[in-house]
Every structure is written in structure tokens, then in C-alpha cells.
Amino acid sequence: MPRQASAARVKQAAALFHALGDPTRLSLVQRLSSKGPESTAGLSEGAAVSRQAISKHLRVLSDAGLVLSFREGRERIWKLKPNRLQDARAAINHIDALWDEALDRLQAHVEAADS
Amino acid sequence: MPRQASAARVKQAAALFHALGDPTRLSLVQRLSSKGPESTAGLSEGAAVSRQAISKHLRVLSDAGLVLSFREGRERIWKLKPNRLQDARAAINHIDALWDEALDRLQAHVEAADS
DNA sequence: CGATCACGCAACCATTTGGTTGCACGTTCT
DNA sequence: AGAACGTGCAACCAAATGGTTGCGTGATCG
Numbered sequence: 001m002p003r004q005a006s007a008a009r010v011k012q013a014a015a016l017f018h019a020l021g022d023p024t025r026l027s028l029v030q031r032l033s034s035k036g037p038e039s040t041a042g043l044s045e046g047a048a049v050s051r052q053a054i055s056k057h058l059r060v061l062s063d064a065g066l067v068l069s070f071r072e073g074r075e076r077i078w079k080l081k082p083n084r085l086q087d088a089r090a091a092i093n094h095i096d097a098l099w100d101e102a103l104d105r106l107q108a109h110v111e112a113a114d115s
Numbered sequence: 116m117p118r119q120a121s122a123a124r125v126k127q128a129a130a131l132f133h134a135l136g137d138p139t140r141l142s143l144v145q146r147l148s149s150k151g152p153e154s155t156a157g158l159s160e161g162a163a164v165s166r167q168a169i170s171k172h173l174r175v176l177s178d179a180g181l182v183l184s185f186r187e188g189r190e191r192i193w194k195l196k197p198n199r200l201q202d203a204r205a206a207i208n209h210i211d212a213l214w215d216e217a218l219d220r221l222q223a224h225v226e227a228a229d230s
Numbered sequence: 231c232g233a234t235c236a237c238g239c240a241a242c243c244a245t246t247t248g249g250t251t252g253c254a255c256g257t258t259c260t
Numbered sequence: 261a262g263a264a265c266g267t268g269c270a271a272c273c274a275a276a277t278g279g280t281t282g283c284g285t286g287a288t289c290g
Contacts, residue, residue: 007138010145014138021133022278023126026206030125034213036221041236053279055237060277074236074287082214089207091141092200098149099197106151137248156266168249170267175247189257189266 013091019064020088024049025057029066029080037079039072128206134179135203139164140172144181144195152194154187 020026028043040058044051058078061067066085069078135141143158155173159166173193176182181200184193 010141011138014136014141016136017132017141018136021129021131021136023122023129024278026125026129026132030210030213033210034217036217039236049278050280051237052239052281056278071237076237080214082211085207085211089204092204092207095145095148096197096200098145099195102149102151139248154266164248165250166267167251167269171248186267191267 013088016064016066016084016088016091019061019066022057022060024053025061028054028057028061032067032078032080033082037077039075039077041075043078128202131179131181131199131203131206134176134181137172137175139168140176143169143172143176147182147193147195148197152192154190154192156190158193 020029024047027047031043032038040055041051043058044054047054058067058069062069064084066081067078068081069076071077135144139162142162146158147153155170156166158173159169162169173182173184177184179199181196182193183196184191186192
């Protein structure tokens with residue numbers, strides 16, 4: 001039996017994908033991943049949009065558990081919460097597993113009819 | 116050098132995640148994955164929302180390349196395009212790879228300072 | 231102390247999104 | 261032929277989204 005009701009799991013995974021489903025946010029995740037922790041202003045540096053826009057996106061990522069932050073002097077530092085990406089990958093793997101099972105069933109059916 | 120400009124790649128991946136980032140749509144993908152091809156009406160069967168809502172979601176999934184459809188008599192049959200999920204996984208793996216590189220760089224730095 | 235910097239908050243705006251209902255059209259069943 | 265079915269299309273609606281600007285506040289620099 002599943003550890004969690006399927007509907008709730010889908011909701012959770014969808015929330016994660018939703019957070020990743022914006023180019024600006026995905027760029028932020030990528031940047032935090034490659035360049036390491038950075039301040040809000042730092043992350044706004046090269047961006048096409050305003051600091052507040054970036055700030056809002058970071059808040060969305062934070063709500064999704066993809067990123068965390070802490071105050072340091074007058075800056076707020078953001079860093080990636082890397083384990084969270086595993087959850088997204090797990091969701092995809094789960095769907096893939098279903099797909100493979102379906103193929104197996106189909107294969108079994110074909111072989112049964114092949115006698 | 117990257118096969119594609121980074122910005123374009125991010126956009127592509129974000130579009131994919133965006134399509135997966137809705138509970139109803141993610142359920143549809145999961146259902147198509149586990150139960151195999153099905154008609155619009157069939158997919159609307161258990162759903163909480165109307166047939167047209169489902170139809171719109173399927174169209175979004177189709178635009179994202181996650182699903183394809185064909186007319187069969189008076190029905191439209193939808194089936195998963197499984198390879199597309201690989202792209203989503205690849206995007207996550209790519210970010211993870213960046214992260215690992217960053218950790219390696221950090222490690223190298225620590226060891227260098229440790230002499 | 232005064233200037234500047236980084237940030238948070240709020241108001242506001244246009245567009246997108248997710249949903250509905252109603253209707254028209256082609257297909258299938260009897 | 262006529263009824264029922266599966267879809268597609270369009271209009272419409274409320275809420276969410278992504279963005280802006282302006283302003284207040286605490287921290288840091290000179």
C-alpha cells in the first residue's frame with residue numbers, strides 16, 4: 001500500500017513542478033546550484049527583471065521547499081536545498097515505473113495470445 | 116560548449132515543468148502512463164472537473180510534447196509520449212550535476228587551504 | 231550623524247490560467 | 261431517419277501570476 005494517498009502525492013509533486021515551471025525561477029535554481037549561496041541583490045544582478053520580482057520568485061521557491069534563506073547583516077542569503085530536487089526526480093521515476101509496468105502487462109498479454 | 120544556448124534550454128525545461136505543474140494534468144499523465152491510451156471522455160470519467168476542462172489540460176500537455184492524440188471514429192484517443200519525460204529528468208540531472216561540481220570545487224578549495 | 235545599501239511591504243496592473251456553460255457538427259447505433 | 265454520443269469552439273468569469281513602482285526600515289559605511 002502507498003505511504004500516502006495518491007491524490008496528495010500528486011498534489012505535492014505538482015506543487016514542486018509548478019515552482020520549477022518558470023524560466024526565471026529555474027534559472028535561479030540553476031544559478032544557486034552552480035554558483036552557490038548568494039544574496040537577493042546578487043541574484044538580481046544579471047536578471048532581466050527587478051529585484052522585487054526576483055524576491056517574489058525566491059519566495060515561491062522557498063514555499064516549495066527548494067531553497068532556504070537566512071538574514072546576514074542587511075542581506076538575505078539564499079541557498080539551494082538540494083535534496084528537494086530528488087523528490088521531483090522521484091515523481092518522474094514513479095510515472096516511468098507505471099509506464100514500464102504497463103508495458104510488461106502488454107508484453108505478457110501478447111505472449112499469452114501467441115500460443 | 117553547450118549544444119544549445121543556456122537561456123533557451125532553461126525556457127524549454129521550464130515549459131515542460133510548467134505542463135507537469137498542475138495536479139489535474141499530472142494525474143492525467145500518470146493515468147495515461149499506467150492505464151494506457153484513452154479517449155477524452157474516458158479520461159474525464161473519474162475527474163472532478165468537466166470534460167472541457169480535461170480537454171484543455173490535454174491540449175496543454177500536447178503543446179508541451181508530453182502527449183499525442185489522434186481521431187478514432189468520433190473519439191479522440193490520447194497516449195503518452197514517454198520519451199518526453201526523459202527531458203524533464205535530464206533537466207533535473209543537469210542541475211544536480213552543477214551542484215556536484217560546485218561541491219567538488221568547494222572540496223578542492225578546502226583541501227588546498229588544509230596544507 | 232548622514233548617506234547609502236539591501237530588503238520587505240503594499241498597491242496596483244495586465245495577462246494567463248483554470249474553470250464553466252451553451253451550442254454546433256460529425257459519428258454511431260437502432 | 262432520428263436519437264444519442266464524443267468533440268470542438270466560443271464566450272465568459274474569477275482567481276492566480278508575474279511584473280511594476282513607491283515607500284519605510286534597519287544595517288553599514290564615511
